Amino acid sequence: MNLSKYSIRGTIMRDGMTLVVDLRSGSIHTKKDEGEREYIGGGLGAYMLNKRIKGDVDAMGPENVLVITSGPFAGMPIPAASGIGIFSKSPLTGYFGEDYLFGAFGNQMSRAGYASIIIKGVSERPVYLYIDDGVCTIKRADELLGLSPWKTEEKIREAMNDRSLGVISIGQAGENKVRYATIYGDFQYSGCGLGAVMGSKRLKAIAIKGSNDLRPKDPTTILEMYKMLSKKMEESFVDDLDWAYDARDKLPANNFKGVSSDSDVKKLIGGLKERELKKVSFQHCPVACKTLCQSDGIISPITIGGISIGLLNGIYDPDTVIKAEHLCYTLGLDPRSVAVVAAFANELKEREDDIGFDMGFGKKEELLKFIEVISKGKSIFSEGIKAAAKKFGAEDSAMHSKGAELSIDTFTDENIAFGTAISHSGSYQGGEDYDTSNLLKMMMVYPKAYEAYSKEDLYRLYAAVGGETDRERLGEMKDKINDIKREFNIRQGWKMDDDTLPQRIMKNFSGEEAFLQKRLDYYRSMGWDEEGSKGERE
Amino acid sequence: MVKFIFSDTDRCTGCGLCEIICSWHKEGVFNPLKSRIRTVRLGFADIAAACRMCENPPCVPQCPSRALTQREDGVIEVDEERCDGCGWCAEVCPYGAINIHPKKTALICDMCGGDPECVKACPTDALILVNQEEIPKYLRKDLMEIKLGDI
Numbered sequence: 141m142n143l144s145k146y147s148i149r150g151t152i153m154r155d156g157m158t159l160v161v162d163l164r165s166g167s168i169h170t171k172k173d174e175g176e177r178e179y180i181g182g183g184l185g186a187y188m189l190n191k192r193i194k195g196d197v198d199a200m201g202p203e204n205v206l207v208i209t210s211g212p213f214a215g216m217p218i219p220a221a222s223g224i225g226i227f228s229k230s231p232l233t234g235y236f237g238e239d240y241l242f243g244a245f246g247n248q249m250s251r252a253g254y255a256s257i258i259i260k261g262v263s264e265r266p267v268y269l270y271i272d273d274g275v276c277t278i279k280r281a282d283e284l285l286g287l288s289p290w291k292t293e294e295k296i297r298e299a300m301n302d303r304s305l306g307v308i309s310i311g312q313a314g315e316n317k318v319r320y321a322t323i324y325g326d327f328q329y330s331g332c333g334l335g336a337v338m339g340s341k342r343l344k345a346i347a348i349k350g351s352n353d354l355r356p357k358d359p360t361t362i363l364e365m366y367k368m369l370s371k372k373m374e375e376s377f378v379d380d381l382d383w384a385y386d387a388r389d390k391l392p393a394n395n396f397k398g399v400s401s402d403s404d405v406k407k408l409i410g411g412l413k414e415r416e417l418k419k420v421s422f423q424h425c426p427v428a429c430k431t432l433c434q435s436d437g438i439i440s441p442i443t444i445g446g447i448s449i450g451l452l453n454g455i456y457d458p459d460t461v462i463k464a465e466h467l468c469y470t471l472g473l474d475p476r477s478v479a480v481v482a483a484f485a486n487e488l489k490e491r492e493d494d495i496g497f498d499m500g501f502g503k504k505e506e507l508l509k510f511i512e513v514i515s516k517g518k519s520i521f522s523e524g525i526k527a528a529a530k531k532f533g534a535e536d537s538a539m540h541s542k543g544a545e546l547s548i549d550t551f552t553d554e555n556i557a558f559g560t561a562i563s564h565s566g567s568y569q570g571g572e573d574y575d576t577s578n579l580l581k582m583m584m585v586y587p588k589a590y591e592a593y594s595k596e597d598l599y600r601l602y603a604a605v606g607g608e609t610d611r612e613r614l615g616e617m618k619d620k621i622n623d624i625k626r627e628f629n630i631r632q633g634w635k636m637d638d639d640t641l642p643q644r645i646m647k648n649f650s651g652e653e654a655f656l657q658k659r660l661d662y663y664r665s666m667g668w669d670e671e672g673s674k675g676e677r678e
Numbered sequence: 679m680v681k682f683i684f685s686d687t688d689r690c691t692g693c694g695l696c697e698i699i700c701s702w703h704k705e706g707v708f709n710p711l712k713s714r715i716r717t718v719r720l721g722f723a724d725i726a727a728a729c730r731m732c733e734n735p736p737c738v739p740q741c742p743s744r745a746l747t748q749r750e751d752g753v754i755e756v757d758e759e760r761c762d763g764c765g766w767c768a769e770v771c772p773y774g775a776i777n778i779h780p781k782k783t784a785l786i787c788d789m790c791g792g793d794p795e796c797v798k799a800c801p802t803d804a805l806i807l808v809n810q811e812e813i814p815k816y817l818r819k820d821l822m823e824i825k826l827g828d829i
Contacts, residue, residue, distance in 0.1 A: 291828075
């Protein structure tokens with residue numbers, strides 16, 4: 141291609157502006173902060189949150205903030221890298237809360253020119269934000285209350301007459317401040333109870349539109365790498381249904397007490413595959429990464445969350461699993477958490493505790509009813525597994541890390557289990573090498589693209605989009621982010637005992653002693669002291 | 679019959695790369711607003727729409743500035759000197775295949791001279807060249823009508 145006819149002028153990284161919205165006063169302004177300019181993507185979010193939350197603030201109170209940052213690759217033709225990170229003190233763990241969503245929102249945010257958005261305070265009335273390039277408006281959301289996230293998206297797009305808007309939103313569970321409520325966008329849900337933070341601010345949704353051109357420094361490299369990385373992603377990508385099928389001899393059953401039988405898993409996953417309607421992806425993702433399944437006129441994306449609801453609760457019936465995951469999406473609940481909370485309730489029921497629900501492993505209708513009730517926010521089970529376990533004195537049956545309900549891959553994969561134990565948020569999504577996974581997170585690349593990207597690819601792309609930080613400093617930044625998150629958690633009361641796993645997971649792998657040694661080695665590799673804190677590193 | 683770019687609903691995942699690639703090849707920037715092809719999700723159907731080069735295109739006679747002409751091969755040419763971006767063409771296009779450039783000119787697919795860049799770049803091979811009669815084979819209307827739920 142002849143590039144000379146285009147006026148490519150140096151680096152056009154986004155301006156790095158921060159949009160600050162105070163929902164209490166209604167004030168909106170933009171600012172630039174030199175300290176923040178050294179950080180990118182996931183690092184920027186961690187830095188900003190740590191700077192703003194110093195003391196022990198109520199995660200669902202007016203002092204907590206919601207920080208959204210866009211990744212350096214958003215808006216570019218770079219596979220599965222259209223990411224935003226959402227950061228806040230987690231109402232579920234009380235520690236550092238973060239998660240990443242990919243798709244239209246990140247692309248629009250990048251074109252709108254914002255590196256970050258900070259939302260402070262609590263609105264008096266339910267509202268949503270509408271950001272159109274440089275203009276941000278706080279709009280009334282009374283008519284959106286009670287709607288599912290996808291209906292909310294649809295209504296906002298209709299109202300603005302723009303189907304291309306990037307929208308993230310919450311459902312009823314977020315409005316009701318269920319501690320594992322999710323923020324939803326483009327068929328993805330966030331963890332860490334970030335939806336409850338939005339709900340506590342009476343913020344139903346954020347819609348964004350950006351119209352600026354993106355002119356990376358080296359578009360030719362980006363386009364070449366797009367082809368190469370897309371091909372690698374197609375070859376290596378495994379969707380959740382295939383992952384579960386391949387792991388079928390070691391998937392958990394009944395609240396992680398045992399292993400699901402091969403035939404049960406085949407029945408569930410095979411049945412889900414038979415009900416496949418279509419595969420979809422988010423913007424700029426070359427592989428169709430989500431499977432939509434259909435049952436009795438109900439359609440839902442099926443992810444590890446829905447599969448967990450089935451496996452952990454003794455339900456191998458694909459129709460119920462589709463209904464359950466659909467219900468989670470509709471109500472704005474994280475299905476991974478719902479799976480564990482319901483399984484915990486089932487175990488309590490099994491040992492004849494009075495939990496106020498008609499439950500039991502394998503009971504389908506009761507499970508669906510349970511999900512509906514907990515989404516109202518009034519049950520102890522809406523408070524998350526850690527709070528429920530305390531109430532029932534059943535800590536040994538509560539499957540969580542730092543209060544975040546465990547994902548089922550902690551049962552099958554020692555690396556994920558260990559990554560979860562040492563994580564700051566109580567969950568780990570990434571591959572075998574934590575360092576590469578942290579770099580992907582900082583650059584906001586979809587964690588499931590782990591196999592496709594090498595560190596070298598990330599550094600090359602970062603230079604091609606016009607990033608000025610060299611790779612050595614990017615490496616340092618990645619480690620510093622890890623320190624920042626740890627520092628945040630220590631201020632919130634983190635203790636070394638929080639970096640652990642329930643016995644049911646531990647005994648699946650090399651045992652507690654080996655775990656403790658591995659943890660110590662990890663702390664040392666991070667330059668932390670034996671108790672996992674930064675010590676003299678600062 | 680003249681062939682144009684369309685998407686196979688079964689293969690299109692709504693990734694939007696075609697828009698980015700089009701804006702790059704035609705305008706030298708990455709910006710879907712400057713693309714001559716647009717993706718949209720209707721119900722559960724992801725569709726990429728570009729000019730269908732109609733036999734009697736309603737956009738051409740409707741243009742108040744007489745900026746549009748149809749070539750013999752079906753491509754609708756935009757005279758950028760005349761076009762003032764009023765958007766009537768986009769209004770009357772039955773397929774939503776005309777967009778207005780933020781700097782106020784109509785954006786209409788010109789097939790890149792017969793070898794469209796978006797088709798070559800589509801990661802799921804969803805973009806295909808079809809004629810008007812072949813559309814029903816590739817458009818899943820049932821998917822368009824599906825909703826995710828009532829609330």
